[in-house]
Amino acid sequence: MIDIHTHILPMVDDGASSIETALKLLVDAYEDGSDEIVLTPHVAQAYGFDNPKDKISALFEDFKYIVKQERIPLELYLGCEYLYTTQENFFMQKEEMMTLNHTDYMLMEFFFDIEAEKILEAVETVTQEGWIPILAHPERYDSIQMNPEMAKLAVEKGALLQMNKGSVMGKYGSLAQDTAMELLESHAYSFVGSDAHHPLRRSSRMYEAYQMVKESFGSNYADLIFKENAKKMLKNEDIRKKDGYEK
Numbered sequence: 001m002i003d004i005h006t007h008i009l010p011m012v013d014d015g016a017s018s019i020e021t022a023l024k025l026l027v028d029a030y031e032d033g034s035d036e037i038v039l040t041p042h043v044a045q046a047y048g049f050d051n052p053k054d055k056i057s058a059l060f061e062d063f064k065y066i067v068k069q070e071r072i073p074l075e076l077y078l079g080c081e082y083l084y085t086t087q088e089n090f091f092m093q094k095e096e097m098m099t100l101n102h103t104d105y106m107l108m109e110f111f112f113d114i115e116a117e118k119i120l121e122a123v124e125t126v127t128q129e130g131w132i133p134i135l136a137h138p139e140r141y142d143s144i145q146m147n148p149e150m151a152k153l154a155v156e157k158g159a160l161l162q163m164n165k166g167s168v169m170g171k172y173g174s175l176a177q178d179t180a181m182e183l184l185e186s187h188a189y190s191f192v193g194s195d196a197h198h199p200l201r202r203s204s205r206m207y208e209a210y211q212m213v214k215e216s217f218g219s220n221y222a223d224l225i226f227k228e229n230a231k232k233m234l235k236n237e238d239i240r241k242k243d244g245y246e247k
């Protein structure tokens with residue numbers, strides 16, 4: 001499996017708070033069947049996480065060296081999870097942002113009470129800049145829970161959707177779970193991420209969610225969103241309209 005959304009890079013956000021915790025999250029992921037992991041620290045000024053790309057790139061190189069010394073056989077990549085607030089802020093921060101593995105793909109999140117129309121505006125803005133927005137955990141936003149069709153509309157406007165593995169397992173409550181099930185049913189998701197923060201509270205283990213998706217929605221779709229799409233994305237192939245989502 002490939003995990004495209006994690007807060008494992010240590011001591012840069014509210015994820016892994018030490019190198020030991022970060023290594024534990026990686027070992028857990030490896031033992032659970034993940035092969036490749038994208039480290040996506042928060043870039044969220046509203047929460048006090050600046051994390052410009054020069055800073056996290058340097059820390060990433062140091063961390064990769066430690067992981068190699070520990071002989072954890074995982075392929076690691078760097079990205080970020082950008083908290084999109086306004087168009088103005090986006091243009092100001094764009095140069096400082098780390099896309100996923102230096103591709104055109106940008107993982108972005110919003111405040112949880114964001115209106116769905118604002119999500120669509122953000123997709124338009126980011127797409128016009130030549131980037132491919134990946135919306136992190138759309139099933140967790142109030143407006144999408146009220147109307148999951150808006151998430152599908154975002155896909156039609158050029159976005160791709162990433163489900164949190166915990167959503168399908170009910171870890172974020174029944175509304176997020178129901179929304180995730182509906183979006184899975186229509187094959188609206190292209191990716192899954194653990195959104196790992198902590199080995200116990202929000203773990204890096206993806207296999208249980210993979211099994212659940214496989215049992216309910218088939219192994220072809222499960223393989224697509226837990227691995228194959230991410231593999232292409234990390235090589236900067238444009239997977240839109242070929243990712244299994246059909247209107």
Ligand SMILES: [Fe+2]
Nearest residue numbers: 005007081195
């Ligand atoms: Fe996250």
